[in-house]
Amino acid sequence: MPFNIVVLLKRVPDTESKITLREGAVVTEGLNFVLDPYGEYGLEKALQLVEQHGGKVTAVLFGSADAKETIRKALAVGADEAVHISDPALEGGDAAATAKVLAAALKKIPFDMIWAGKQAVDEDNAQVALRVAELLDLPHVNSVIEFNLEADGKAARCVREVDGERDVMTTTLPAIFTAQQGLGELRYPSLKGIMGAKKKPITDWDAAALGVAAATVGAAGAKIQQTKLEPPPARPPGKIIPGDAQTAAQELARLLHEEAKVI
Amino acid sequence: MSNNILIIAEGRAEGLKKVSYELVNMAQTLAAALGGAVEGAVVGSNVGAWAETLAKTGVTKVYVADDKGLEHFAPESYTTALAAVINAAQPAIVLFGATGWGKEVSARVAARLDWGLATDCTAAQIENGALVLTRPVYAGKAIAHVQAKSFPVMVSMRPNLVPPAEADKSAAPLQTVAVTLAAPRAQVVEAMVKEKSKVDLGEANVVISGGRGVKGPEGFAPLNELADTLNAAIGASRAAVDAGWIDYSHQIGQTGKTVAPKLYIAAGISGAIQHLAGMSSSKVIVAINKDPDAPIFKIADYGIVADLFDVIPALNAALKAQAN
Ligand SMILES: Cc1cc2nc3c(=O)[nH]c(=O)nc-3n(C[C@H](O)[C@H](O)[C@H](O)COP(=O)(O)OP(=O)(O)OC[C@H]3O[C@@H](n4cnc5c(N)ncnc54)[C@H](O)[C@@H]3O)c2cc1C
Ligand SMILES: Nc1ncnc2c1ncn2[C@@H]1O[C@H](COP(=O)(O)O)[C@@H](O)[C@H]1O
Numbered sequence: 001m002p003f004n005i006v007v008l009l010k011r012v013p014d015t016e017s018k019i020t021l022r023e024g025a026v027v028t029e030g031l032n033f034v035l036d037p038y039g040e041y042g043l044e045k046a047l048q049l050v051e052q053h054g055g056k057v058t059a060v061l062f063g064s065a066d067a068k069e070t071i072r073k074a075l076a077v078g079a080d081e082a083v084h085i086s087d088p089a090l091e092g093g094d095a096a097a098t099a100k101v102l103a104a105a106l107k108k109i110p111f112d113m114i115w116a117g118k119q120a121v122d123e124d125n126a127q128v129a130l131r132v133a134e135l136l137d138l139p140h141v142n143s144v145i146e147f148n149l150e151a152d153g154k155a156a157r158c159v160r161e162v163d164g165e166r167d168v169m170t171t172t173l174p175a176i177f178t179a180q181q182g183l184g185e186l187r188y189p190s191l192k193g194i195m196g197a198k199k200k201p202i203t204d205w206d207a208a209a210l211g212v213a214a215a216t217v218g219a220a221g222a223k224i225q226q227t228k229l230e231p232p233p234a235r236p237p238g239k240i241i242p243g244d245a246q247t248a249a250q251e252l253a254r255l256l257h258e259e260a261k262v263i
Numbered sequence: 264m265s266n267n268i269l270i271i272a273e274g275r276a277e278g279l280k281k282v283s284y285e286l287v288n289m290a291q292t293l294a295a296a297l298g299g300a301v302e303g304a305v306v307g308s309n310v311g312a313w314a315e316t317l318a319k320t321g322v323t324k325v326y327v328a329d330d331k332g333l334e335h336f337a338p339e340s341y342t343t344a345l346a347a348v349i350n351a352a353q354p355a356i357v358l359f360g361a362t363g364w365g366k367e368v369s370a371r372v373a374a375r376l377d378w379g380l381a382t383d384c385t386a387a388q389i390e391n392g393a394l395v396l397t398r399p400v401y402a403g404k405a406i407a408h409v410q411a412k413s414f415p416v417m418v419s420m421r422p423n424l425v426p427p428a429e430a431d432k433s434a435a436p437l438q439t440v441a442v443t444l445a446a447p448r449a450q451v452v453e454a455m456v457k458e459k460s461k462v463d464l465g466e467a468n469v470v471i472s473g474g475r476g477v478k479g480p481e482g483f484a485p486l487n488e489l490a491d492t493l494n495a496a497i498g499a500s501r502a503a504v505d506a507g508w509i510d511y512s513h514q515i516g517q518t519g520k521t522v523a524p525k526l527y528i529a530a531g532i533s534g535a536i537q538h539l540a541g542m543s544s545s546k547v548i549v550a551i552n553k554d555p556d557a558p559i560f561k562i563a564d565y566g567i568v569a570d571l572f573d574v575i576p577a578l579n580a581a582l583k584a585q586a587n
Binding site: 013015016017018019021026037038094095096099121122123124125126127130131132133134135139140141142143145157159161162163164165166167168169170171172175181182222223224225226227228229230231232235236238239240241244245246248249250252253254255256257260262263 | 336338339342362363364366367369370371373374375377378379380381382383395398399400401402403404405406407408409410411412413416447448449450451452453454455463464465468469493510511512513514517518519525526536537540543544546547548549555560562563564565566567568569570573574575577578580581582584585
């Protein structure tokens with residue numbers, strides 16, 4: 001049976017990026033933005049499920065106006081349509097506010113299943129998707145590395161990985177799943193896919209379209225407020241221990257004990 | 264709402280996790296500044312022993328939600344139980360450990376109660392009556408300073424930041440919290456038992472990681488031997504994980520685990536920015552690499568330019584000799 005699958009994707013700086021700060025904020029000029037890697041694993045699973053069972057994949061991205069280019073990648077690899085939520089009034093929120101925006105959007109999109117990332121690799125919040133699950137009163141399975149539909153198509157059986165331990169979790173559908181590395185890498189877009197993506201629909205929604213109360217979203221709705229960003233503390237220069245492997249290893253053992261005092 | 268801090272303890276078959284004791288210590292500092300008490304909570308099935316241990320760590324009360332329905336992990340049931348405990352305690356701040364479990368349940372409970380939540384924090388203090396926190400973002404490439412706009416608020420704190428509280432004080436009273444659980448839609452049906460490393464990566468004082476330079480699954484053998492000597496956990500680069508030499512659960516880095524042990528030994532790892540993201544806040548970093556130009560040497564406190572298969576066994580022998 002066909003599935004309507006929504007994938008929640010955030011726009012984040014490429015993991016290769018050097019993060020430069022100016023006046024307590026990230027310098028975004030020159031940064032290469034991509035879809036968040038964990039969300040991409042979820043997108044791949046969604047594409048596979050729709051290939052096997054039919055249906056539709058809708059990519060949903062909430063972000064700044066220029067995030068539109070980033071969401072096109074989801075269309076280029078095979079998502080059928082995209083929703084781009086963007087509005088200055090929605091900016092400056094925390095995870096709680098973001099989840100409210102996404103939950104409001106999801107009330108307007110029919111779905112059987114939602115995929116998201118375990119965490120977005122910018123702020124590493126690891127909470128937006130789980131908050132959305134609670135706000136929509138949906139069950140969730142977090143950190144999925146293996147996903148199987150039950151025969152009746154109304155439930156799923158997953159292997160999930162948490163703190164190095166694995167367990168099998170079952171859930172009824174609809175449900176939210178967050179993807180963990182190991183679920184499978186996202187395919188590359190084909191040239192045809194990239195060309196075709198230009199013709200696929202991207203729906204734009206703003207705060208008014210979602211009907212969210214202004215006090216609950218954006219900077220006004222944020223309960224946790226960022227005051228500044230700082231570079232991580234610099235590390236003092238280290239030393240290369242000279243000599244052959246044997247000599248150097250002995251010296252290292254001494255240094256770790258007597259100088260660094262860590263063992 | 265009180266001025267109290269509630270810590271949510273976490274356990275496993277062997278007993279409470281170390282992070283639970285660390286949370287008590289962190290909460291003491293916050294409670295002193297806020298003029299409140301530190302209380303603890305235990306949720307699960309058959310968790311009386313955890314509650315009794317927690318009661319001796321210096322907390323003033325332990326809330327216990329003990330229900331058969333919590334025997335197997337089910338996000339909805341745990342959310343309900345935690346919400347009940349939090350409603351009973353009425354704290355200003357709830358502290359969770361930023362473990363996989365803590366991060367998962369805290370997010371859902373925070374949404375249910377409509378509270379703010381700052382995850383994976385590395386410092387927490389009260390300034391001018393407000394809770395201010397630091398949390399690494401962009402996988403540690405920047406440190407965010409965040410503030411809770413109001414109370415109550417939830418926080419998850421990274422393990423290993425402060426010493427654990429001792430469970431040697433007189434026992435605080437236990438308060439049972441009744442929970443009514445509906446049948447969960449999502450639940451754990453089977454724990455997959457696999458060969459587990461003896462030492463938990465998140466809690467380890469020493470982590471020894473291997474990369475592409477270990478050349479194969481058997482290349483981890485000398486690292487394992489050294490790990491036995493140092494009571495260390497084994498980590499890996501993504502290259503070693505992707506090659507299938509070691510399980511993903513050992514991966515350190517931006518898309519793996521973040522660790523901050525006292526000692527991190529990187530063997531045969533070049534030091535890609537995504538790897539550094541997961542370990543650069545370790546106290547002391549040792550790099551062993553054949554290539555003197557490997558970027559890992561830029562952040563290492565001690566470096567050895569040589570073949571890891573010569574250095575690791577020699578280091579193991581030297582440490583054993585030193586210990587005697
Ligand atoms: C989205 C994304 C996320 C990523 N996330 C992560 C992550 O979480 N963690 C991570 O680690 N990587 C991650 N990576 C991959 C990262 O970019 C690097 O490719 C990876 O870290 C390289 O692993 P490595 O250092 O083991 O291998 P290489 O870079 O191949 O380095 C191997 C090193 O071993 C040395 N060597 C070889 N033989 C010996 C020997 N006998 N003795 C001593 N030294 C030897 C070599 O000189 C070399 O420096 C990510 C990449 C992307 C794109
Ligand atoms: N702005 C956003 N737009 C779409 N999806 C998001 C957004 N923020 C978070 N998500 C989803 O929630 C997951 C967890 O994000 P986070 O809680 O920010 O670490 C991400 O991997 C996405 O799937």
